[in-house]
Amino acid sequence: MNGSLLTLVIAAQFVAPPPQAPQRGQAANPSNSPAPLSATECKCSIEVSVKRPGGEAIGEVDVTVTMAPVAPFFQVNTPGAPQIVQAPAAVGGTTPTTLTSTTDSSGRAVFRDLAEGTYSVLARRDGYFGIANDTFPAQANVRVTVGPATAQPAAGATPPARGAVVPARQPVQQITLSMVQGSTIAGRILDGNRRPASGVQVGAYRVLYQLGHRVLVQFGAAAKSDDRGEYRLFWYPPGEYYIHTGVGPMAFVTSAGTSYPNFTYYPGTQDQRSAMPVAVREGSAISGIDISMPAASGVTISGTIVNTIPGGRAGPRGQINRSVPSVFLVPRNMPFFEDPPFISILSGSALAARGENPLNNYETRFEIHGVPPGTYDLYPVYIDGSPAAPGDFPRYYFARTPIEVASENVTGIQSVIQPGASIKGHVTITGNPPAAVPNRTVQPLNIANVRLQFQPRENLPSPVRVGSITSATVGADGAFDMVNLVEGQYSITTALPADAYVSEIRLDSRDVFDEGIMSIAGHSQVNMEVTISRGGGTIQGTVQDAKQNPVAAARITLIPDQPRRGNLQLYKTATSTAMGAFTLNGVAPGSYKLFAWEQIPTGAEQNSDFMREYDLLGTSVNVTAGLAQSNIQITAIPAKH
Numbered sequence: 001m002n003g004s005l006l007t008l009v010i011a012a013q014f015v016a017p018p019p020q021a022p023q024r025g026q027a028a029n030p031s032n033s034p035a036p037l038s039a040t041e042c043k044c045s046i047e048v049s050v051k052r053p054g055g056e057a058i059g060e061v062d063v064t065v066t067m068a069p070v071a072p073f074f075q076v077n078t079p080g081a082p083q084i085v086q087a088p089a090a091v092g093g094t095t096p097t098t099l100t101s102t103t104d105s106s107g108r109a110v111f112r113d114l115a116e117g118t119y120s121v122l123a124r125r126d127g128y129f130g131i132a133n134d135t136f137p138a139q140a141n142v143r144v145t146v147g148p149a150t151a152q153p154a155a156g157a158t159p160p161a162r163g164a165v166v167p168a169r170q171p172v173q174q175i176t177l178s179m180v181q182g183s184t185i186a187g188r189i190l191d192g193n194r195r196p197a198s199g200v201q202v203g204a205y206r207v208l209y210q211l212g213h214r215v216l217v218q219f220g221a222a223a224k225s226d227d228r229g230e231y232r233l234f235w236y237p238p239g240e241y242y243i244h245t246g247v248g249p250m251a252f253v254t255s256a257g258t259s260y261p262n263f264t265y266y267p268g269t270q271d272q273r274s275a276m277p278v279a280v281r282e283g284s285a286i287s288g289i290d291i292s293m294p295a296a297s298g299v300t301i302s303g304t305i306v307n308t309i310p311g312g313r314a315g316p317r318g319q320i321n322r323s324v325p326s327v328f329l330v331p332r333n334m335p336f337f338e339d340p341p342f343i344s345i346l347s348g349s350a351l352a353a354r355g356e357n358p359l360n361n362y363e364t365r366f367e368i369h370g371v372p373p374g375t376y377d378l379y380p381v382y383i384d385g386s387p388a389a390p391g392d393f394p395r396y397y398f399a400r401t402p403i404e405v406a407s408e409n410v411t412g413i414q415s416v417i418q419p420g421a422s423i424k425g426h427v428t429i430t431g432n433p434p435a436a437v438p439n440r441t442v443q444p445l446n447i448a449n450v451r452l453q454f455q456p457r458e459n460l461p462s463p464v465r466v467g468s469i470t471s472a473t474v475g476a477d478g479a480f481d482m483v484n485l486v487e488g489q490y491s492i493t494t495a496l497p498a499d500a501y502v503s504e505i506r507l508d509s510r511d512v513f514d515e516g517i518m519s520i521a522g523h524s525q526v527n528m529e530v531t532i533s534r535g536g537g538t539i540q541g542t543v544q545d546a547k548q549n550p551v552a553a554a555r556i557t558l559i560p561d562q563p564r565r566g567n568l569q570l571y572k573t574a575t576s577t578a579m580g581a582f583t584l585n586g587v588a589p590g591s592y593k594l595f596a597w598e599q600i601p602t603g604a605e606q607n608s609d610f611m612r613e614y615d616l617l618g619t620s621v622n623v624t625a626g627l628a629q630s631n632i633q634i635t636a637i638p639a640k641h
Contacts, residue, residue, distance in 0.1 A: 005488060009357065011333065012446075014229040016365045017258045017300060023302045031393065036115060036116035036117055036147065037115060037116035037143040037147060038115050038116075038146075038500040039113050039114060039115040039275035040113075042114065042115055042116045042147060042171065043112075043113060043171070044113075044114040044115070044146035044147060044148065044171045044172065044173075045111060045113070045114060045146070045171070045172045045173070045177070046065060046110070046111045046114065046119060046121060046144060046146060046172075046173045046174055046175065046518045046535060047065075047108065047109075047110050047111075047172065047173065047174045048063050048065075048103070048108065048109045048110070048111070048121060048123065048175055048177065049107050049108050049174070049175070049176045049177070050063070050103050050107045050108075050109075050123050050140070050177050050178075050179055050494045051176060051177075051178060051179075052178070052179065052180065052181065052237075052282070052283075053131075053178055053180060053282070053429050056339055056638070057103075057105070057106050057108075057625075058103065058107050058125065058128065058179055058181075059104055059105045059106070059107060060102060060103065060125060060628070061102065061103040061107070061109075061123050061128070061179070062100065062101075062102055062123070062124050062125060063096060063100065063101050063102065063103060063121065063122070063123050064071040064099070064100050064120075064121075064122045064123075064124075065098070065099045065100075065101075065111050065119050065120070065121050065122075066097070066098045066099075066119060066122070067097040067098075067114075067117050067119055068547050071266050076544075082183065087209065099111055099218060100182045103123075112551065113341070114146055114571075114587045116146060116147035116148075117145070117146065117573065118143055118145045119143065119144055119145070119146065120141065120142075120143050121141060121142050121143070121144060121175065121177070122139050122140070123139060123140045123141070123177045123179065124138065124139040124140075125179070126235075127181060127235050128179045128180065128181055128182065128574055129179060129180050129182060129237040130177070130178075130179055131178050131179070131180060134599055134600060134601045134602055135179065135602075136238075136239075136449035140177040140178065140179050141177075142175060142177065144168040144175055145173075146168075146169065146170065146171060146172075146268055147169055147171065148169070148171070149168070149170050149171065149405070150168050150169040150170075151167060159321055161286060163289065178313060180237055180238060180282045180283075180284035180408065180409075181282055182234065182235035182236055182237055182283075183235075183236050183237075183238075183280045183282065183284045183285065183286060184232060184233065184234045184235075184236070184286065185204060185232070185233040185234075185236060185241065185243065185257070185278060185280065185286045185289055186230070186231065186232040186233070186282075186285075186286065186287045186288075186289065187230070187231060187243075187266075187287065187288060187289035187290045187291065188228070188229045188230050188231070188290045188291075189202060189225040189229045189230075189245065189290075189291050189293065190223070190268075190290065190291070190292045190293065191227060191293055191576070192293060192294055192295030192296060193295070194219060194292065195229075196225070196227070196228050196229025196230075197225060197229050197293060198225050198226060198227050198228075198229060199224055199225065199292075200215070200224065200225045200229075200231075200245050201222050201223070201224055201230050201245060201246065201412040202222065202224070202225065202233070202243060202244070202245050202291065203218050203220075203221075203222040203223070203233070203243070203244070204218070204219055204220060204233050204236060204242070204245075204278075204316030205217060205218050205219065205241060205242045205244065205308065205338075206219045206239055206240070206242075207240065207242075207336065207601075208601065208602070208603070209601055209602065209604045209606065209607050209610070210337070210603060211327060211455060211457055211603075211606065212457070212566070212568065212603075212606040212607050212608070213326075213336075213337050213457075213607065214335065214336050214337065214607060214609070215336060215337040215338070216242055216336045216337070216338040216612075219236065219241065219528075220233065220234075220235060220236060221233075227447045236280050236585070237280075237282070238280055238281055238282045239276040239280055239383070240278065240279055240280070241278050241280060242265060242266070242275055242277055242290055242336075243265070243266040243276060243278055243291065244263045244264060244265040244266065244275070244291070245263060245291060245293065245561070246262065246263040246264065246341070256260065256515060257369075258343055258344065258345055258366070258368045258369065259300065259369050259370050260329065260341075260368050260369065260370045260371045260372075261296075261341045261343070262370065262372065263341075264291055264292075264293045264294065265291075266278065266289055266290075266291050267290070267291065267295075268291055268292035268293065268294065269296060270372055272331075272334045272335055272336055272338075273334070273335055274473070289501040292348060292621075296370060297370070297372065298369070298370040298371045298372045298373075298405075299370075299371055299373075299405060299406075299408060299409045300367060300368065300369045300370075300371070300409045300410075300411075301367075301368050301371050301378075301403060301405065301408065301410040301411075301413060302365075302366060302367040302368070302409075302410070302411050302412075302413065303366060303407070303411065303412055303413025303414055303415065304363050304364065304365055304413070304414050304415075305324045305327070305363065305365075305366060305380045305399070305415050305416075305417065306361075306362060306363050306415070306416045306417065307322050307323070307324055307362055307363070307364070307382055307397075307417045308321070308413060308416060308417060308418050309382060309384060309417060309418070309419070310399050312319070313596075322362055322382075323364045323513055324345075324364045324380045324381070324382050324417065325344060325345065325364075325383060326342060326343060326344050326345060326380075327343050327345055327366060327368075327377075327379060327380045327381070327441055328340050328341075328342065328343065328379040328381065328461035328463075328464070329343060329368065329371065329376050329377075329378055329379075329403075330375050330377045330378075330379060330459055330460070331374065331375070331376055332375040332377060332402075332463065334459070337459040338428065338459070339461065339462055340459075341462050342461075345364065345366040345367075345368075353480045361605060364380075368622075371405050372405070373405050373406055373407065374405055375402070375403070375405075375488065376402070376403045376404075376405060376434055377400055377401065377402055377403070378399075378400075378401040378402075378403055378413065378415055379398055379400060379401075379460070379464050380398065380399050380400055380415050380417055381396065381397075381461070381463050381464060382396075382397045382417050383395070383396055383397075383463075384396075385434075386404060395484070396463065396464070396484075397417050397420070397484070398416075398417065398420065398486045399415040399416055399417045399418070400457075400487045400488070400522060401413065401414075401415040402484060418522075418523050419483070419484055419523065420483070420484040420485045420486050420487070420522070420523065421483065421484075421485040421486075421487065421514070421521065421522060421523060421524045421525070421526065422481070422482060422483045422484070422485070422524075422525050422526075423452070423472075423482040423483075423485065423520075423525075423526050423527070423528050424479075424480075424481055424525070424526075424527050424528070425452075425472065425479070425480045425482070425527065425528035425530060426478050426479055426480070426481075426528070426529055426530070427447060427450055427452070427474050427478045427480065427530045427531075427532060428478060428529070428530070428531045428532070429447055429478075429531075429532045429533075429534070430503070430531060430532070430533050430534070431533040431534035431625070432534055432535055433445075433497070433499050433500075433534045433535060445496070445497050445500060445534065446474045447476065447478050448474060448475065449474075450474040450494060450496075450532070451471050451472070451473060451474070451494060451495065452471065452472045452473045452474065452492055452493075452530065453472075453492070453493045453494065454471075454472070454482060454485065454490045454491075454492060455490060455491045455493055456486075456488055456489070456490060457489040457490060457491055458488050458489055460486075460488070464486060467540065485520050486522075487520060487521055487522035487523075488520060489517050489518065489519050489520070490517070490518045490520060491516055491517060491518070491567075491568050491569075492505065492518070492530065492569065493568070493569070494532075496532065496586065497534075497586070498534050498586050499534055499535055499585055499586050500532055500533065500534050500536065500586055500587045501532070501533055501536040501569070501587065501588040502530065502531070502532055502533075502569045502588070503530070503531050503532065503533040504530070504531035504602055505518070505529070505530055505531075506528065506529040506530075507526055507527075507528055508526050508527055509527075513564075513567060514563055514564045514566075514567060515563070515566045515567065516563075516564070516566040516567025516568055516569060516570070516641070517566050523536055533588075533625070535625055535626040536585065536586035536587050536588060536589075536623075536625060536626075537586075537587040537588075537589060537621065537623035537624055537625055537626065537627055537628070537629070538583065538584065538585050538587065538627070538628035538629070539558065539583070539584040539587060539594065539621060539628075539629050540581070540582070540583045540584075540628065540629065540630040540631070540632065541575070541581075541582060541594075541629075541631060541632030541633055541634060542579070542580045542581050542582070542632075542633055542634075542638050543556065543576045543580045543596040543633075543634055543635075544580060544633060544634075544635055544636070544639075545635065545636055546635065546638075550576075550579050550580030550581075551576060551580050551596070551598065551636045552576060552577065552579070552580060552581075553575060553576060554575070554576040554596045554597060554598060554636045555575060555597040555598075555599070555600050556571065556573060556574040556575065556576060556582045556584065556594070556595070556596050556597075556634075557571070557572070557573050557594075557595045557596075557600070557605040558571065558573070558584055558587065558592050558593075558594055558595075558621075559571060559574040559592060559593050559594075559595065559605055559611070559618065560590060560591070560592055561590070561591040561592060561593065564590065565606075565608065568606060569588075570585045570588055570590070570592075571605065571606055572586075572587060573605075576596070582596075587623045588623070588625075589621075589622065589624055589625045590622075590623060591621075591622050592620070592621050592622075592623060593615070593618030593620055593621070594618060594619045594620075594621050594632065594634055595614065595617065595618050595619075595634070595637065596634045596635065596636040596637065597636060597637050597639075598636050598637065598638050598639040599639035599640075600637075614637060619632065619634050619636055
């Protein structure tokens with residue numbers, strides 16, 4: 001626990017009240033909206049209880065309560081005309097009041113004598129995590145309102161976050177926050193001779209979902225093995241983790257070349273397909289996760305990178321540098337996407353030893369040792385440090401060169417960096433929006449406000465991915481241009497009004513809408529037609545559990561039937577209200593399956609391997625443009641614990 005925070009703690013059962021609010025009706029005309037009750041008038045309280053999912057109380061949790069209501073507006077009689085003014089900061093302005101306490105052995109902290117208003121309640125303790133749907137944030141939090149009692153949440157109310165029990169506004173709020181205790185993972189690192197390996201970095205990775213793919217993302221801090229080869233990773237919430245060595249590796253060149261920085265996955269493989277996950281339960285201490293690194297092996301790949309981009313990076317004395325200092329070697333056909341290691345191929349001493357000078361050098365030689373068998377893409381990355389105009393970003397240029405590695409050295413590779421592919425496109429808007437709902441205006445759609453973003457669908461290194469996520473601005477005539485796209489597969493995403501949807505995508509006159517994936521060849525020039533339609537279908541319904549009770553905060557996913565599951569534009573998501581209701585708008589015509597989940601990893605519905613287990617549990621729906629389907633009842637798929 002933070003020592004400086006302890007000095008602010010008063011007692012678990014009592015904290016000082018916030019500054020006094022103005023008396024009800026003070027400086028305002030109460031005929032419109034009365035001022036909030038002061039602390040003296042309200043005498044409100046927030047009683048916080050922090051527990052583990054099994055009901056065990058958690059003591060020594062730091063609880064922070066911040067007064068952050070939306071400021072009410074009051075009508076004040078002024079000479080000439082009434083004036084609308086905001087309430088004083090003490091009862092809802094921009095200066096919130098913060099109170100702190102710590103839970104006692106029963107897991108309780110009480111905040112008394114509060115003024116009327118909305119408060120943010122945050123609970124935090126080292127080694128514990130909140131529960132928010134499919135994630136585990138470092139704290140548990142919820143917003144509550146204290147004041148004169150109101151009815152239960154309306155059908156359209158926003159549901160509470162998972163792990164928090166939030167009643168309607170009451171003078172005394174009794175809330176329960178759920179937190180899970182983190183776990184530890186420990187083991188040994190052994191080298192190729194089965195001896196303890198010291199100073200080896202190791203980390204734990206969780207599976208996330210991105211654009212239909214499974215992605216390994218590091219969770220928590222990395223560790224290093226000690227002199228006995230032992231390591232310990234701590235504070236991990238429940239879930240499955242892949243453990244591997246080589247966290248954040250960077251391979252530097254020497255006069256003899258560069259060594260490929262291989263990862264070794266638990267239990268002892270350099271192939272993702274043979275890696276085994278480690279299942280972590282709440283509050284557990286897992287040991288014996290030993291990783292045996294294979295003996296040094298692999299072959300050498302070598303060749304030349306040719307940079308055809310004119311210009312170059314200007315040095316401090318006006319010299320021009322066109323060398324390519326680094327590359328990425330990305331394995332193909334792996335079950336997970338993972339950011340590949342950065343491989344430096346240039347250093348001053350190494351170049352001097354080879355009698356080379358990087359300045360004005362159109363060609364860069366490289367040599368990488370220890371590359372295991374497999375199929376790879378070599379990505380040299382050149383960043384032009386000369387923006388075209390003030391405020392512009394440096395331009396990224398790439399090459400993508402496939403390499404097959406077997407048991408023999410691969411020599412004579414030539415990877416040529418050229419300007420990427422370009423697209424000339426046109427956007428058309430068709431159809432009419434649905435009739436306006438009473439008291440709600442129809443969202444306009446100006447073609448000049450349309451932004452198309454091209455998202456890579458393949459495992460790309462971070463600099464390549466950043467340089468390849470390109471947005472196109474559509475002109476008043478519907479035309480747009482995209483330039484310098486690296487060779488690969490892409491999807492289109494765009495933000496549209498609720499009723500609108502992308503209805504057609506053509507690439508060089510070929511319809512690619514169903515598959516939703518555009519294959520762009522290197523240095524090519526292609527034409528694209530995108531059609532956006534108004535008046536999409538609407539799906540409304542309710543979510544219930546096995547006992548036919550409404551389920552709040554359920555995740556609703558609408559998934560297209562085959563063969564359109566590659567088109568991410570067709571997927572829709574929503575969250576059920578406090579009464580289990582949901583609405584999906586702007587649905588393109590076609591056949592779909594509708595699912596409701598108590599818990600699902602974000603984006604997992606777009607992954608075919610994940611959905612294979614659940615496909616038969618979906619509710620089939622057929623959507624027609626401009627029509628609404630209502631009163632659909634679906635049963636939530638229970639969370640796996």
